[in-house]
Amino acid sequence: MNKNNYPSASLPYKIKGDKLFFTIMLSLCGIYIFLLIGMVLADFRFIDIKSIKNFFNDPNIISSLKLSIASCSITTVLCLWVAIPIGYILSRYEFRGKSILDSILDIPIMLPPLVIGICLLFFFSSPFVKYFEEIFINIFKGSFIANWFGWEPQYWTFNPAFTKLSVIIAQFMVACAFAVRIMKSTFDEMNPRKEEVALTLGCSKGQSFWLVALPNAKRGIITAATLAWARSLGEFGPILIFAGTTRMKTEVLSTSVYLEFSVGNIAMATTISMAMIMTAIFINIIMRQFGGIKLSHD
Amino acid sequence: MEESNYPMIELIDVTVSAGKFQLTNINLSIPDNQYGILLGRTGSGKTTIMETICGLKKTTKGTILIDGQDITQLKPAERGVGFVPQDGALFDQFNVFDNLAFSLKIRKWKKSEINERVCELAELLGIESLLNRNTTNLSGGEKQRVSLGRALAFFPSVLCFDEPLSALDEETHDDMCHLLKNAQQYSNASVLHISHNPKEHQRLADLTFEIKDGNVIQYQPEELILKDQKI
Numbered sequence: 001m002n003k004n005n006y007p008s009a010s011l012p013y014k015i016k017g018d019k020l021f022f023t024i025m026l027s028l029c030g031i032y033i034f035l036l037i038g039m040v041l042a043d044f045r046f047i048d049i050k051s052i053k054n055f056f057n058d059p060n061i062i063s064s065l066k067l068s069i070a071s072c073s074i075t076t077v078l079c080l081w082v083a084i085p086i087g088y089i090l091s092r093y094e095f096r097g098k099s100i101l102d103s104i105l106d107i108p109i110m111l112p113p114l115v116i117g118i119c120l121l122f123f124f125s126s127p128f129v130k131y132f133e134e135i136f137i138n139i140f141k142g143s144f145i146a147n148w149f150g151w152e153p154q155y156w157t158f159n160p161a162f163t164k165l166s167v168i169i170a171q172f173m174v175a176c177a178f179a180v181r182i183m184k185s186t187f188d189e190m191n192p193r194k195e196e197v198a199l200t201l202g203c204s205k206g207q208s209f210w211l212v213a214l215p216n217a218k219r220g221i222i223t224a225a226t227l228a229w230a231r232s233l234g235e236f237g238p239i240l241i242f243a244g245t246t247r248m249k250t251e252v253l254s255t256s257v258y259l260e261f262s263v264g265n266i267a268m269a270t271t272i273s274m275a276m277i278m279t280a281i282f283i284n285i286i287m288r289q290f291g292g293i294k295l296s297h298d
Numbered sequence: 299m300e301e302s303n304y305p306m307i308e309l310i311d312v313t314v315s316a317g318k319f320q321l322t323n324i325n326l327s328i329p330d331n332q333y334g335i336l337l338g339r340t341g342s343g344k345t346t347i348m349e350t351i352c353g354l355k356k357t358t359k360g361t362i363l364i365d366g367q368d369i370t371q372l373k374p375a376e377r378g379v380g381f382v383p384q385d386g387a388l389f390d391q392f393n394v395f396d397n398l399a400f401s402l403k404i405r406k407w408k409k410s411e412i413n414e415r416v417c418e419l420a421e422l423l424g425i426e427s428l429l430n431r432n433t434t435n436l437s438g439g440e441k442q443r444v445s446l447g448r449a450l451a452f453f454p455s456v457l458c459f460d461e462p463l464s465a466l467d468e469e470t471h472d473d474m475c476h477l478l479k480n481a482q483q484y485s486n487a488s489v490l491h492i493s494h495n496p497k498e499h500q501r502l503a504d505l506t507f508e509i510k511d512g513n514v515i516q517y518q519p520e521e522l523i524l525k526d527q528k529i
Binding site for chain 2: 191200202211215216
């Protein structure tokens, strides 16, 4: 084996500079960041002092802001409550039908948001829900508890459409799917060895989850919470269909933008949009400070 | 502690599956207060055997006895087996003290007893100065000491070490070998230690096993001398 038999082996080896690589990468990043910043700054053209004053003085908008913050916060708590156990089970256990369950959980991500609203509306007015509603009402009707509290079960309904509760349900259905994905990947990335060691040290499965898995998943939990909150704030389609846009009742910031835009009040629509951006940034900062982490799920 | 008539750890015709991998009819026996080393190639099933003893993998057939008691169907928490994994697997959310005290708090020991036991372990392992430290800042050797202390805390009758010395430098490795032997003698526990390193079985082993083609073979001392000469 002689080096002289291979003329190419004697040629000097030089590599091209990395400038081209960085130019292409930075250009692609630059285009996206330019669009991102540009579309936010463009809103400022329509914002004036008067519209900002109107924003803070308009009781409809203040009610919408309050409902947005409250519903997003409640939705986030509900999402974590559901997403953490689902993510843990999907990550740690093998069982029959797991891949089907995994696909079902992705439905809200794949469906157009408007369709989710329609599905919710149809589900809660279906005979299936009505059947359970009747059973529930019959249990309480004329019961001692109902009489004691002065309840009137015959007027109860399981259908929350066009109420504040429907806003939370609509937000929850979409945001939870994203939270589940984050929590599953968080538990997937965590080595189960620590939980197994906890079992040998005397823990039950529940104790090993609470004492070992959950504290180690802190970063993922905060990321899931942030994503769920931001996703809920931006939710529009399902809320429009399932909760409607009744002023002072089911109107949230995203539907306020739609209402103001549809009547040609561009200044107010953009002011509300900016308020949403500011709120989202504020919540993100709070979450980062709270968790002491980078927002990206790394 | 008096030696029992029966082996402390005994696997009788144990069959265990891990995905497509399967070990069938495994037999292994370590008497009371003895240090057993299990050798074998990567992927031969050493860790699977250890996980089966700890209760982390379920057997499909066979019986596991610890101190004469059938523990095959018991949960890991009820087996009384102290487990030290390869990377230590310390709980990073707790400091060193709380790692050592973990199993005792779970068992609801009194605070004074926990303090006494943790101090005793810290002294044995030479980690008194680390008790308030965060585990993420510890060196490899320190982490393994804490992991060993955590496994010893609740007085297990069996200790399982899964290549605890594999990631340590030469000097720390020698110190840890000494410490492992001391810990075993101090705790009167029987040990099953997985290793690749011939030095470890020369220094530590009372009994040496090798897993080969799915069977566990026990070596006699004269066979081991020949085997080490080959290595």
